[in-house]
Amino acid sequence: xxxxxxxxxxxxxxxxxxxxxxxxxxxxxxxxxxxxxxxxxxxxxxxxxxxxxxxxxxxxxxxxxxxxxxxxxxxxxxxxxxxxxxxxxxxxxxxxxxxxxxxxxxxxxxxxxxxxxxxxxxxxxxxxxxxxxxxxxxxxxxxxxxxxxxxxxxxxxxxxxxxxxxxxxxxxxxxxxxxxxxxxxxxxxxxxxxxxxxxxxxxxxxxxxxxxxxxxxxxxxxxxxxxxxxxxxxxxxxxxxxxxxxxxxxxxxxxxxxxxxxxxxxxxxxxxxxxxxxxxxxxxxxxxxxxxxxxxxxxxxxxxxxxxxxxxxxxxxxxxxxxxxxxxx
Amino acid sequence: xxxxxxxxxxxxxxxxxxxxxxxxxxxxxxxxxxxxxxxxxxxxxxxxxxxxxxxxxxxxxxxxxxxxxxxxxxxxxxxxxxxxxxxxxxxxxxxxxxxxxxxxxxxxxxxxxxxxxxxxxxxxxxxxxxxxxxxxxxxxxxxxxxxxxxxxxxxxxxxxxxxxxxxxxxxxxxxxxxxxxxxxxxxxxxxxxxxxxxxxxxxxxxxxxxxxxxxxxxxxxxxxxxxxxxxxxxxxxxxxxxxxxxxxxxxxxxxxxxxxxxxxxxxxxxxxxxxxxxxxxxxxxxxxxxxxxxxxxxxxxxxxxxxxxxxxxxxxxxxxxxxxxxxxx
Ligand SMILES: Cc1ncc(C[n+]2csc(CCOP(=O)(O)OP(=O)(O)O)c2C)c(N)n1
Ligand SMILES: [Mg+2]
Numbered sequence: 001x002x003x004x005x006x007x008x009x010x011x012x013x014x015x016x017x018x019x020x021x022x023x024x025x026x027x028x029x030x031x032x033x034x035x036x037x038x039x040x041x042x043x044x045x046x047x048x049x050x051x052x053x054x055x056x057x058x059x060x061x062x063x064x065x066x067x068x069x070x071x072x073x074x075x076x077x078x079x080x081x082x083x084x085x086x087x088x089x090x091x092x093x094x095x096x097x098x099x100x101x102x103x104x105x106x107x108x109x110x111x112x113x114x115x116x117x118x119x120x121x122x123x124x125x126x127x128x129x130x131x132x133x134x135x136x137x138x139x140x141x142x143x144x145x146x147x148x149x150x151x152x153x154x155x156x157x158x159x160x161x162x163x164x165x166x167x168x169x170x171x172x173x174x175x176x177x178x179x180x181x182x183x184x185x186x187x188x189x190x191x192x193x194x195x196x197x198x199x200x201x202x203x204x205x206x207x208x209x210x211x212x213x214x215x216x217x218x219x220x221x222x223x224x225x226x227x228x229x230x231x232x233x234x235x236x237x238x239x240x241x242x243x244x245x246x247x248x249x250x251x252x253x254x255x256x257x258x259x260x261x262x263x264x265x266x267x268x269x270x271x272x273x274x275x276x277x278x279x280x281x282x283x284x285x286x287x288x289x290x291x292x293x294x295x296x297x298x299x300x301x302x303x304x305x306x307x308x309x310x311x312x313x314x315x316x317x318x319x320x321x322x323x324x325x326x327x328x329x
Numbered sequence: 330x331x332x333x334x335x336x337x338x339x340x341x342x343x344x345x346x347x348x349x350x351x352x353x354x355x356x357x358x359x360x361x362x363x364x365x366x367x368x369x370x371x372x373x374x375x376x377x378x379x380x381x382x383x384x385x386x387x388x389x390x391x392x393x394x395x396x397x398x399x400x401x402x403x404x405x406x407x408x409x410x411x412x413x414x415x416x417x418x419x420x421x422x423x424x425x426x427x428x429x430x431x432x433x434x435x436x437x438x439x440x441x442x443x444x445x446x447x448x449x450x451x452x453x454x455x456x457x458x459x460x461x462x463x464x465x466x467x468x469x470x471x472x473x474x475x476x477x478x479x480x481x482x483x484x485x486x487x488x489x490x491x492x493x494x495x496x497x498x499x500x501x502x503x504x505x506x507x508x509x510x511x512x513x514x515x516x517x518x519x520x521x522x523x524x525x526x527x528x529x530x531x532x533x534x535x536x537x538x539x540x541x542x543x544x545x546x547x548x549x550x551x552x553x554x555x556x557x558x559x560x561x562x563x564x565x566x567x568x569x570x571x572x573x574x575x576x577x578x579x580x581x582x583x584x585x586x587x588x589x590x591x592x593x594x595x596x597x598x599x600x601x602x603x604x605x606x607x608x609x610x611x612x613x614x615x616x617x618x619x620x621x622x623x624x625x626x627x628x629x630x631x632x633x634x635x636x637x638x639x640x641x642x643x644x645x646x647x648x649x650x651x652x653x654x655x656x657x658x
Pocket of ligand 1: 454483583
């Protein structure tokens with residue numbers, strides 16, 4: 001049985017089931033208890049599981065992520081909410097110098113099964129310190145997995161798998177997706193990390209993206225269809241692990257590729273995809289690989305300016321045409 | 330506001346046998362540290378060597394009061410605590426030499442010694458970073474209802490890190506079974522702590538978080554045992570955290586090769602007169618429990634043990650190149 005629920009509801013359900021099924025799981029974060037989270041993602045969980053499992057913290061991101069690491073190393077499974085991904089930068093030592101490295105530095109003795117749930121991206125006029133797309137930053141560090149779900153179905157299934165991992169997972173939700181609806185089965189399911197999903201089959205061009213840009217790419221595909229261009233949309237779902245095989249396989253069929261992300265273009269993770277594709281599928285390429293990303297400026301507050309800075313459907317359409325030599329730069 | 334806790338010069342705190350065992354531990358650390366200098370000079374280890382000579386009474390005093398399953402996080406200056414908690418000196422030397430028989434298979438090094446078997450959750454190369462992690466282990470113990478206690482060792486300089494303050498506050502509001510042990514050796518790297526903190530006593534900082542704090546002569550091993558015992562008991566009995574400031578001194582540079590231009594020879598010599606091992610040895614001799622000959626014999630036996638461990642490490646193999654890719658997650 002499936003029904004339509006929102007992305008936020010899907011996360012809430014996943015958390016509910018995880019808390020129900022695993023005694024060692026607890027949630028930690030700012031205003032996630034009584035209040036249910038500023039995006040209402042943890043709504044109702046405090047009442048259901050109590051203040052010992054759904055714990056409000058002081059505004060001490062480094063402190064409580066560090067605490068989560070210590071708890072994870074000693075047998076518990078913390079799922080920490082960092083209200084805005086921008087605030088992970090305050091706690092970056094604990095995430096990247098500590099959590100990401102303990103297993104390796106200890107020769108495999110220490111494991112840190114910790115999930116950091118957070119939300120990123122722009123589109124709401126939240127300004128430069130509340131609109132960033134930092135997935136590529138985390139993906140640069142061996143030792144953490146980085147998950148960026150795009151639909152209610154994916155967000156639930158991927159969160160369940162993330163909590164089952166025995167390592168730190170940065171689970172990046174998108175603020176503009178919380179109210180989007182989609183089909184989610186009532187039955188229990190999970191989605192393994194590191195498997196890209198082809199959200200639309202196509203034969204003329206491969207568009208690679210994740211998170212909110214998947215929907216934008218699907219919308220672009222609709223526009224392109226009107227012009228007789230058949231785009232394949234690959235949702236990477238996670239950057240680490242990276243399912244490059246699915247991308248390569250697709251490019252070998254379409255011979256054209258566009259990479260779309262909301263992160264800044266320069267040094268963005270799109271460049272990694274480009275590099276891998278030219279290396280592994282060079283002979284299959286019939287055109288330049290085009291990247292679509294945010295302009296290289298802090299995200300402006302004004303909604304119109306913000307729109308201009310972030311990738312839009314029209315930018316993806318244009319990029320595809322460039323990749324097909326229909327439009328020349 | 331504070332009294333400096335010292336032991337009773339007229340009598341031993343523990344039985345004759347237990348006192349001798351404590352002396353044995355102190356000497357073991359000293360001999361290990363002396364051998365480590367030889368190791369470093371021989372070019373057999375990488376990085377820097379942060380010595381512990383002069384501070385041994387803090388590690389032994391605290392760790393002698395802990396159970397095997399109590400938790401510990403420490404710093405780069407921490408082979409002393411490891412030995413006091415029951416670590417194998419063979420594996421310590423092997424790790425320092427980067428060998429496969431080392432604690433971390435040669436992948437961690439002296440700054441990242443970990444031994445989960447004895448609750449040694451990891452040494453840390455980032456000043457202050459272990460403090461919230463130990464607080465998290467205490468959180469685990471409390472949540473699981475075990476009577477384990479978590480202890481974190483750090484320097485005077487670490488009390489200027491944000492996570493120190495965040496962790497103290499978390500431990501206090503959640504009444505966690507953690508003991509904060511600040512080894513005030515008067516310097517943070519090459520800077521006198523007096524220039525970096527307005528407080529005369531660092532213990533004052535704990536009072537701001539409503540954490541009971543004591544100041545102890547860190548070169549008086551019995552006094553450290555006593556305050557540690559009280560703190561650990563408080564933690565075990567659900568009485569929450571304690572802060573211990575141990576006033577001590579590192580007799581050598583911050584790391585091997587430190588030019589030590591920031592302090593005078595006279596100052597160092599004054600502190601050498603208060604050498605923790607000498608003080609405790611003299612006390613036992615004066616009270617008639619042991620003799621010079623016995624101490625000499627004990628030292629000799631320990632030296633042989635340390636030499637044997639060193640030889641073991643020398644003969645250990647280099648890690649296989651395959652190890653590069655294991656334990657990342
Ligand atoms: C975050 C961070 N900043 C700086 C350093 C470099 N550093 C290593 S040890 C040290 C001094 C720390 O002093 P203290 O906490 O008093 O400990 P001690 O070395 O005296 O034992 C510094 C600045 C570091 N390792 N980590
Ligand atoms: Mg110091």
